Structures are given as C-alpha cells and as structure tokens.
Amino acid sequence: MAAVSSLGVGSNLDLASLLTNIKSAEQAPLVALQQQQKSYTTKLTAYGQLSSALSALQTAAAALSQPALFQGVKATSSATDVLTASALSTAQSGTYTVNVTKLTQAQSLAAAGVASSSTNIGDGSTVTKVQFEFGTTSGASFTADAARTKSIDIDPAHSSLADIAKKINDSADLGVAASIVNDGSATPYRLVLTSKQSGEASSMRITVSGDPADLVNPNGDPALSSLLTNDPAGLKLQQTAAAQNTELTVNGIAITSATNSVAGAIQDVTMTVSKLGASTLSVQSDTASVQSAVGTFVTAYNNLQGVAKQLTAYDASSKSGAVLMGDSTLRNIQVGIRSALTNAQTDDGSGLTMLSQIGVSFQKDGTLAVDSTKLTAALGSKMSGVANLFSGGSGGFGTKMSSLISGYTDTTGVLTAATKGINTTLDDLGKRYTAMSDRIDATVARYKAQFTQLDTLISSMNQTSAYLTQQFKTTTTSN
Incomplete structure (x- = not known):
C-alpha cells in the first residue's frame, strides 16, 4: 500500500479541513469551560478587592478601639x-x-605638653596608679561620689602618652575618654581627658601614686604625678571645658x-x-491623633463603599452587571457593617451614643462624612464620651467593627467560605477541562488515523486503476 505524505493528497479529498472542522466541533465544550473559568476567576479577584478594603477598615477600626488613643x-x-x-x-x-x-557639658582637662607621645614617662621601674574620682568642685574643695571612684595601673614599660590614652579608653567603666592633641609647640603632645558624664557632679579629681612628682625624665618630660594630678587644692590640669x-x-x-x-x-x-x-x-x-484616626476610619469605610459600588454596578448600554452584582456575600457584609454603625451605644453619661453626635454622619450616597468643627468641639469638651463611643468595652464602634470584620474574613467567615468555594469550583473546572481535552485529542487522533488509512487506500486504488487502464489501452491497440 502506497504511503501518503500529506493528508488528502492520496485521495485528492480535503481531509485536512474536514479533520480541522471535526476538532473545532469537538472543542466547543472546552470553550464553555474556559468561559466558566474566566467568570469564576474574575469573581475571585473581586473577592480579593473586597477583602483588601475590609482589611483596611478593620485596621482603622482597631486603632479606634484602643483606649490609649484617647488618653494621649x-x-x-x-x-x-x-x-x-x-x-x-x-x-x-x-x-x-x-x-x-x-x-x-562634661568637664574636659588638658595635661601639659610632652616632646614625644611614644616615649615612656615615669621612673622606668615603678607601676604607677592613677585614680579618678568624680564629684562636685567648690572653690578649693572637692566632694567626691565614692561609688564612682575608679583607678588604673600604668606599667612603666608601657607608660607613653599613647599607652596611657589607650589604657584609659580600654577601661570602659572608668568614665573617662582620652585623646592626644598636637598643639604645634616644642612639646606639642597633650593628653586630653573628658568625663563621659556631663553636669557639675561629674568634675574630676585625679590622683597619681607611685611616681615621684619631682622626677624629671631623661627626655625632659615631667613625671606622671606632675603630668596628670588634678586637684582643686593642688596641681591642676588645664580645664578646657567646665563641668556644667x-x-x-x-x-x-x-x-x-x-x-x-x-x-x-x-x-x-x-x-x-x-x-x-x-x-x-x-x-x-492629643486631639489631633484622635481626629486623624477618625478620618482614617471614614476614608476606609468610603473606600469599601466605592469598591462595593464598582463590583455591583449595572451597565445600561451593554445591559450587563458587574461581577458581584446580586452577590449575597457582599450584600450581607454591607448590611452588617451599616447596621453596626447605626446602632446606638450605651450612654456613659456624656450624652454621646451615635456617630452623628460627634460629626460623623451618613450621606445620601451611603458614604460617611466628617464635620470637623463638630468633631473638634466633641473632643475638646467630651473626650471621655468619644472614647467610650469607640472603645467602650465590646460595644464601642471601633471594637465592634473590628470584631465584625474579623468574623467575615477569618477561617470560618462568609467571605473566606465564598472564596474557598470559588477555588474549589475552579479546581473542579480545571480537572474537567484536562479530562475533556484528553478525550478530544484521542478522538481527533482516531479520526486522523482513519482518514490516513482512507487516503492511503484511495491512493492505492487510484494507482491500480491507472495501471489497469493503461493495460487495457495497450491490449486494444495490439488487437
């Protein structure tokens, strides 16, 4: 049997178009399923918009449910x-x-200058103790805070100005910061000591022991006692900033x-x-924070109304409604929220039981508006009443609204249930689509195989017919 390179070539029939038409007819149910999927996906998106608007309103309501807001x-x-x-x-x-x-300001003291910041100072063999006391200076007297007295030991092998500054800075609990300043003189290197605490009670008295005050080092620098001792009654460092x-x-x-x-x-x-x-x-x-919170709540409520209006709108020109037009879930949510905001609260003695009494009232289009003058007056004269209106136990508008929306959006809420229902339907439609598509592919494949066989058979018969015709002609001519 002769092979056919393209469907319909062997039989000279338009089998390819016929197969295409059969496939289109078989796929018609798939188009319907796709339309259903699109419709449910659009509805799922709409529920997502609704959930987002509800979340914003719940956040605003929760802020108003906090008593601390009204106590600021x-x-x-x-x-x-x-x-x-x-x-x-x-x-x-x-x-x-x-x-x-x-x-x-913190006290800052500057020692006399030395020729080198890296040359050791001292007698070269004695460990020198430097004690820091903090207290109040009055004339030549010093009153120390004994609890803050600290000291460090200076090793003679590490007694240069740089070593001393490092030793002080490494002692975190000493309460003193050290730095070296170069003043450009013949003996330019000066140790600057600054108290880490400011105030008059943080003046410093510095006592040096173990190093004779009259010792002069070979390089001409003074001994540590002469260099560092600071006492209102004795040797003093230069005070560059007073404790104040x-x-x-x-x-x-x-x-x-x-x-x-x-x-x-x-x-x-x-x-x-x-x-x-x-x-x-x-x-x-802090009335401004309360006014801002009320304004945020009104804006969130109006945004929810705007989303609901958009999702339930009717287009007269196309005679079609938006995706949630007539949707019972959205309608029940709107009714519940409106009802919660119009029910009177228990009077705490201030006379405030309704939002309209503080300037928050419904408009003809269902949105809320704020009369800022009325709200300001209520906050100025009846802050406790306004607080009770929004955050008074479980009945306050803020508390009630936050709880109500949680009931809609939590795991067992009506909006969550509706969303789960759509997702279940979409999952089912997806499975049906896959199964139907597989069946259609199998049917088209079967038709194609049959058409190929037909094409091949007719092609073979045509070849046989042509051959026999040729033989008849030859026989007739011979006779």
Missing part, C-alpha cells in the same frame, strides 16, 4: 530648636514659659539638670533642651 497627651514647643518635649498620659494640661540659660549643669526656668522657677533631658520639672513631662533661648510649652490632650 501632647507637649508642643513654640521653639523646637530650643527644646522639645514628650508627656505621659497622666500629665496635666497647661501652658508653661521656659527659658534655657545654660546647657550641660543645664539651667532653665519654668514659669520663673529655676531648674537644674545634669543632662539636657529634664524630667519632672513639669509633672509627667520630659523636656529635651538643644540651645539657649525661650519657648512656650503647651501640654494638652
């Missing part, structure tokens, strides 16, 4: 370059005049602090001063 106190400085402040929720409202006249407290007045009352952070001058308020100058400090309830 804000400290505002009229000159933030002079000072800033923070206040605890227990701080009392008030206005304070603050005048900063002095900023705290922050000084300020609050409503004319003098205040001092060892640091630039001043706590307790105003009850439950901490001020941080930055430079000299005057500022007016206002301590008030």
